[in-house]
Structures are given as structure tokens and as C-alpha cells.
Amino acid sequence: MTAHRLLLAACFLALTLSAQNPPLYQNSAAPLDQRVNDLVSRMTLEEKISQMMNDAPAIERLGIPAYNWWNECLHGVARAGKATVFPEPIGLAATWDARLVGTMANAISDEARAKHHEFLRRGKHHIYQGLTFWSPNINIFRDPRWGRGMETYGEDPYLTGRMAVEFIRGLQGDDPKYLKVVATAKHFAVHSGPESERHVFDARVDGTDLFGTYLPQFEAAVRDGGADSVMCSYNRVDGLPACASPRLLGDILRERWKFGGYV
Incomplete structure (x- = not known):
């Protein structure tokens, strides 16, 4: 009986320490x-796989x-109800400000936080309700036929970089x-259309x-903006998928630029 009591006491102590x-x-x-x-x-392996999408x-x-x-x-919290809508990036770039x-x-992220907290209060965890935003689009707008050019800050890499940082x-x-x-x-890298071929295009x-x-x-x-995330582009670059490019993701992004976030 004494041994049983000691065992129960030990189990209780272990559970207490675990809780603490x-x-x-x-x-x-x-x-x-x-x-x-x-x-x-x-x-588990299954749990890890479930988190990949x-x-x-x-x-x-x-x-x-x-x-x-x-x-x-991109220019206001999107697809999550009413929000302040600012000008498209191509128009913002024209201000040079x-x-x-x-x-x-800063105003966008204020609204984003408020919306996220309200979604959590209502027990919602769906698309367009989180705090991880796939913006800004800092590709270079080289061809006016590209259907997403208005998402960018234009054709100037320097101006685009300054806008991106802020x-x-x-x-x-x-x-x-x-x-x-x-x-x-996004989209890293060499992604400037054509949109219809973005999943198969090989940028040389x-x-x-x-x-x-x-x-x-x-x-x-x-380096200057401290972006916590980078989205790799859909296309190939010099024959390799941008999302599997040792040169882009390894040598340049991780090693040369010391990027510590996630892709």
C-alpha cells in the first residue's frame, strides 16, 4: 500500500511540475x-505536411x-470587408514620396490588426483574416502589356526599392x-509578365x-526594409524554377543578403 501511495504521489508531483x-x-x-x-x-510527419499550404x-x-x-x-486591406482604399502603387510611385x-x-497595418482581432473574437481563421500579407509587389514594370503592372512602382529599380522599404x-x-x-x-525574381505564361515562362x-x-x-x-517574408516567383530563371533556385534563394537571398525570414 505504501509503495502504491508513493507511486501516486510521484505521478501527482510529475503532473504538477509539468503543468507549471x-x-x-x-x-x-x-x-x-x-x-x-x-x-x-x-x-509528426503528417502534422508537418499539413502545414505546407x-x-x-x-x-x-x-x-x-x-x-x-x-x-x-497592396493599397489597403483587401477582401475582408470594408477598408480604406489608397491609390494603386503605380500612382503612388508618381509622387516620389x-x-x-x-x-x-502604417494606416493599412492599423486596420489589418483591428480586423484580425475582430476575426479572432468571432473564432474565425479563414483566408484574408490573418496577419501575413503578400505585399508589396516590387517587380519591374518593363512591358505595358503586363496585366499586373499597376501593382508595381514602375520601371525604376531604385525608386521601387525606396518605396518598398518604407x-x-x-x-x-x-x-x-x-x-x-x-x-x-514579391515575386522573387525576374517576374514581369506575360501573365498567361507565368507558370511555364523561362526568363533568360x-x-x-x-x-x-x-x-x-x-x-x-x-536589407533596409527588413521584410520578414519573400515570395518566390512562379516562373523559371535560366532553366530552374525560381522557387527551387540555389542561386536565387541560397547564394543571393540567404548568403549574400543574410535574409533570415521565410520564403
Whole structure:
């Protein structure tokens, strides 16, 4: 009987200590990389695979809520009810006023946060309700026949870079620990149409055009703007899919620019 009591007491103590010491990934004071590694180590292969699309289901046993990574705010919070609508980026670029773009982005992220909190209050976790935004579009507008040219800041890599930096800073905020929302610089790289062939087009580009036209604004977005996310482009670049390019994603983005966010 005494042994049984001791065993029960030990189990009770273990449960009590477990309740008092939550797993590392739930400790907001711990370093982020350690929290991420701890969480991933607890996930099954099936759970990891389930998180690979924008619509990520909840993992209830780990206390992870459902989340949809797809949201848009190119010139205002999009597709989530009423919101302030600002001019298209091609029009904003004509102002040559990057600080104005930053002020606009700050207003957009204010509305984005408010909408997100309201969705959470109502128990909603659907598309266009999260805090991860697939904006800005900082591709170079080289051909007026491209149907998405109005999403960009035009044909100038330098101006596009300055606009991108202020837009990203305005969206993400200046808190040293927490992002207001996540900005995603897209589409990396050499993506300027044609839209109908974007999934099969192979962009052949020499080094001068790549580093002089198609990459400067992305470097500014990452190094100066601090973009937490970069979207790889749909097309191929010199024969390889941009989303599987060791040169673009590894050598340039990670190694040269020291990008620490996610693609």
C-alpha cells in the first residue's frame, strides 16, 4: 500500500511540475529559433505536411490554432470587408514620396490588426483574416502589356526599392520584438509578365540585367526594409524554377543578403 501511495504521489508531483513548466515553444521569453525547433521536434510527419499550404489546420494536441497565411494589402486591406482604399502603387510611385507611402502602410497595418482581432473574437481563421500579407509587389514594370503592372512602382529599380522599404517598415512596425504584421516582398525574381505564361515562362537574363534591374529593389526590401517574408516567383530563371533556385534563394537571398525570414 505504501509503495502504491508513493507511486501516486510521484505521478501527482510529475503532473504538477509539468503543468507549471510548459514546453519551450510556449515560452515567449525564450529565443525564437529555440522555440521553433522545439515545436517542430514535437510534430509528426503528417502534422508537418499539413502545414505546407496557406490553409494550415489546427494541431489541437500542441495548442496550435488554425491559420491561413494568405492575405493581401497592396493599397489597403483587401477582401475582408470594408477598408480604406489608397491609390494603386503605380500612382503612388508618381509622387516620389516614399515617406508618404510609409505613412499609408502604417494606416493599412492599423486596420489589418483591428480586423484580425475582430476575426479572432468571432473564432474565425479563414483566408484574408490573418496577419501575413503578400505585399508589396516590387517587380519591374518593363512591358505595358503586363496585366499586373499597376501593382508595381514602375520601371525604376531604385525608386521601387525606396518605396518598398518604407511600405515594409510601415506595415511591420518598429516594435523590437513583435511584428505588427508580416510584409512579403514579391515575386522573387525576374517576374514581369506575360501573365498567361507565368507558370511555364523561362526568363533568360544576363548578370548585368539581373543585378542592375531585377534584384536591387529586393535587396533593399530585405536589407533596409527588413521584410520578414519573400515570395518566390512562379516562373523559371535560366532553366530552374525560381522557387527551387540555389542561386536565387541560397547564394543571393540567404548568403549574400543574410535574409533570415521565410520564403
